Amino acid sequence: MPRAPGTKARRRAAGPPACVLVSGGVDSIVLLRETLKRHKSVQPLYVRAGMAWEPVERRALARLLRLLRGSRLRPLRTIDVPMGDLLARHWSATGRDGPGYDDGDASVFIPGRNIALFSKAATFCTLERIPVLVSGILSANPFPDGSPRFLRAMERGLALGLGARFRIATPFRRRTKDEVIRLGRDLPLHLTFSCISPRRGLHCGDCCKCKERIDAFVAAGVADRTRYARPAPASSGGAGSVPRGRPARSASAGGATARIMTRQAAKSATSAR
8 A cells, every 4th residue: 555645754753752952063953953853843952051162152053943943843942051160260161272173082071061961951851841862972972971871870860860751862872973974964064063262253273173073074075164264274185185165184284283383382381481
């Protein structure tokens, strides 16, 4: 018997209401779109913690949500999880001396953030009768509060403490960032925002989150149309280059090498004083 038009789409969207933790980044906007395919209603939730990049991130998120609007997408909600009393001098709050281009993923760890974030987000979900909280944690997440063991323990503790059925879903747990980019290549990914040191409302092009972004677009084979405050070095046209958009920087590229030498010189000068 022929299946009625749209039956498959309705089946895919038959999951319970879900809440998606969103920022303005690539991972969260692709996650939001994928969650809309599988759940009958989706609540985007932004967690405001007082981080230096949040004003720029929120503007990017507002633009992206307008593009994804639909009957099953609820209006954005925001909750406050202030960390300023504990992290007042941390680079994430001050916006100064943040991790540099080659400092790696582990350098952006913010102690306790996910613990506080999941606790309050779970309370929000319970009050709104939403049984699933969706997070865009990727396979490369190096942090102790992003591990499967932590998440399962947190899930059990929150369900017990709130006296409600509750689940933390991490559908991108086995995916890399370049895989997520390929999954969402039809979305306006250049409008997303994932920088910890924005300049004039743009990606700085100098922090480790910008490097992660640049490298992921190259690995995905997708042109990076993102605007960066710092111009990229000229493309060599090699096998790793992208036909359009911004080419990746490598540790051997002139710009990256100059930054490494500058940081090394600065460290030497500091130790000499």
